[in-house]
Amino acid sequence: MPYPFTLPTTSSTPLDAFISSPSHPSLPLTATTQRSVLRDALKKHKRLPPAQQAAHLGVVQEALNAYLPYALGIASALNSGRIGDEPVNVTNTKQLQTEWRLTLSATLPGREPPRAPLAGVYNDVAFVLQSLAYIQVQQARVQLQVLYSSSIPSPDRRTAAISSAMKYLLEANAIHNYILNLHTQDPASAPLDTVNSTQVALAALALAEATLITVLKDDPYTTAVIQARNKEDKEWMISAPSIPKVRAHLFARLCLCASDHAQRAAASLAPGIGSLDPALLxxxxxxxxxxxxxxxxxxxxxxxxxxxxxxxxxxxRGARKELGLAPLEQDASKRKGWKGIKQTFAEKREDRKVEKGSDDWGLDAGKLEEARVLEWLEVKWVKMNDTINVQAVPPSEPLMATMPSGREYHTQKPYMPPQLDVSLLARLRAPVDPQQRAFGGDEDDSGDEGAAREPVVVPGAFPSAATAGGGNAYY
Structure with a gap:
C-alpha cells in the first residue's frame, strides 16, 4: 500500500578531487570508496528484475549507512571544523559537483528521468538520506504484501508484519524531517526532489500511511473480503466478523487523521504540479x-x-462517493454488463500484481481494496434491511459533513544518523600512499553519461534531424 518509490542512482564522483583534509588525509579517499560502493549497489538494484529487488534492499541500505557517516562528517567539518567532538580540518579544493537521478520528476513515457548536476556536499547528503527513506518505505511494502495475498497469514504473523511496516514508515517520516533541518548553503540550487515543500509532503505521506495501517491489525472486514476471494478457503461457515463499538469509532478518527496528513501532503506538493510525477500526485x-x-x-x-x-x-454510500465510485445497482449481488466485467477484471489484475510482487501493486493507495469491502458490506446490509429491519436510508451528505475530527496516534521521533566513531577518525589520520587509488566501482555507468556517441538517425525523419546518443536507455 505505501507508494513504490524508485531509488535514485548517482554518478561516479572522486571526492578526493574536490576536498582535502590536512588533519585526516585518508578521509577523502575512504569517503570516495564508500560512495563508489553505494553507487554500485544502487545501480545493481535498479538493474534487477522487480521480483528480486526486495531481497536486495538490505544490501543498498547497508551501503547507504556505510557512506552516510562520511558524508555527514565532511559536511560538518566544512561547516564547523569538527566531527563530533574532534576537530577536523577539511577544505574545498574546488566546489563539489555530483549528479543524482531525479526520480520524482515528471518525464515522458518510456524515458529515464534526468540526472541533475548538484553543487555542494549538502545536496549529496540530502539525496543519500532520501534514498534511505525510500528504502524504509520499500521494506514496509514488503511486509504489507503478505497481508493482501490470497493465503491469509496467522494472527501473529499479521501483527508482526504490521508492526514492522509501521516502524519502517515512522523511520521514513523521521528521515524526511531530518532533511528539512539540513543547512544547505544554497537552497535555491536544490532540485525538486529535495526542496523543503517536497520533504514536508513526503514526511506527511509516510505519517499518513503509518497511521492508516494502525487500524489494519484489528480490521477483520478487509481480511474477510480477501478470504472470500480465496477459492480454496474452507472457513466460509464462520460467523461474520464484528468490531466493538468503541473501537470502531476510534478507528474512524484514526483514519480521519490519516486523511488530514494526506491532505497536508497534497497541499505541499501543489507547487510542483506539472513538474512532479503524476503517479505520486x-x-x-x-x-x-x-x-x-x-x-x-x-x-x-x-x-x-x-x-x-x-x-x-x-x-x-457516502464512502463510495468519497472514492469517486458510482452507487451500486439495485441487485448488486451479481455484477452485470460491461461495467461488472471491467470491475472484475481490474480486481483480478490487482490480485495478480500482489501475488507476483509487482513493483506497482497498491499504486491506488488501497482504493480498490476498500471498494471491495464497501460493496461486500452494502450488499449484505441492504439485503438484511430489506428483509428484516426495513429502515429508511437517509442522505449520506449530512452524515459525511458531520464526521468527527481525527485523532493522532503516533509520536514523531527525531532521526539519529550514524556518526564516525573516535577509533575510525583516528585511523583516518594515516597518510595516503601516493600510488593508492580509491575504489571506482564495478558497475557500468548509464548510457546517457558516456562520452560523445555517434549520431542516431531516426527513421523517417529529415537527414539533418540526427540526435546525439542512442536515446535515454538505462544500459
Missing amino acids: NYVDDLRRTSRAKAARFLAIDAEIAGKTGEAIAYL
Missing part, C-alpha cells in the same frame, strides 16, 4: 480518499452495531 489524492472512505465505513459499522442499519448504509 494521484497516489496522494487516492490515499486521502481511501482514508476518508475507511473512516465512513467504521462509522457505518458503529451505526450498524447500534441497530441503525439505514444510517449505516448511508455511511457506506
Whole structure:
C-alpha cells in the first residue's frame, strides 16, 4: 500500500578531487570508496528484475549507512571544523559537483528521468538520506504484501508484519524531517526532489500511511473480503466478523487523521504540479480518499452495531462517493454488463500484481481494496434491511459533513544518523600512499553519461534531424 518509490542512482564522483583534509588525509579517499560502493549497489538494484529487488534492499541500505557517516562528517567539518567532538580540518579544493537521478520528476513515457548536476556536499547528503527513506518505505511494502495475498497469514504473523511496516514508515517520516533541518548553503540550487515543500509532503505521506495501517491489525472486514476471494478457503461457515463499538469509532478518527496528513501532503506538493510525477500526485489524492472512505465505513459499522442499519448504509454510500465510485445497482449481488466485467477484471489484475510482487501493486493507495469491502458490506446490509429491519436510508451528505475530527496516534521521533566513531577518525589520520587509488566501482555507468556517441538517425525523419546518443536507455 505505501507508494513504490524508485531509488535514485548517482554518478561516479572522486571526492578526493574536490576536498582535502590536512588533519585526516585518508578521509577523502575512504569517503570516495564508500560512495563508489553505494553507487554500485544502487545501480545493481535498479538493474534487477522487480521480483528480486526486495531481497536486495538490505544490501543498498547497508551501503547507504556505510557512506552516510562520511558524508555527514565532511559536511560538518566544512561547516564547523569538527566531527563530533574532534576537530577536523577539511577544505574545498574546488566546489563539489555530483549528479543524482531525479526520480520524482515528471518525464515522458518510456524515458529515464534526468540526472541533475548538484553543487555542494549538502545536496549529496540530502539525496543519500532520501534514498534511505525510500528504502524504509520499500521494506514496509514488503511486509504489507503478505497481508493482501490470497493465503491469509496467522494472527501473529499479521501483527508482526504490521508492526514492522509501521516502524519502517515512522523511520521514513523521521528521515524526511531530518532533511528539512539540513543547512544547505544554497537552497535555491536544490532540485525538486529535495526542496523543503517536497520533504514536508513526503514526511506527511509516510505519517499518513503509518497511521492508516494502525487500524489494519484489528480490521477483520478487509481480511474477510480477501478470504472470500480465496477459492480454496474452507472457513466460509464462520460467523461474520464484528468490531466493538468503541473501537470502531476510534478507528474512524484514526483514519480521519490519516486523511488530514494526506491532505497536508497534497497541499505541499501543489507547487510542483506539472513538474512532479503524476503517479505520486494521484497516489496522494487516492490515499486521502481511501482514508476518508475507511473512516465512513467504521462509522457505518458503529451505526450498524447500534441497530441503525439505514444510517449505516448511508455511511457506506457516502464512502463510495468519497472514492469517486458510482452507487451500486439495485441487485448488486451479481455484477452485470460491461461495467461488472471491467470491475472484475481490474480486481483480478490487482490480485495478480500482489501475488507476483509487482513493483506497482497498491499504486491506488488501497482504493480498490476498500471498494471491495464497501460493496461486500452494502450488499449484505441492504439485503438484511430489506428483509428484516426495513429502515429508511437517509442522505449520506449530512452524515459525511458531520464526521468527527481525527485523532493522532503516533509520536514523531527525531532521526539519529550514524556518526564516525573516535577509533575510525583516528585511523583516518594515516597518510595516503601516493600510488593508492580509491575504489571506482564495478558497475557500468548509464548510457546517457558516456562520452560523445555517434549520431542516431531516426527513421523517417529529415537527414539533418540526427540526435546525439542512442536515446535515454538505462544500459
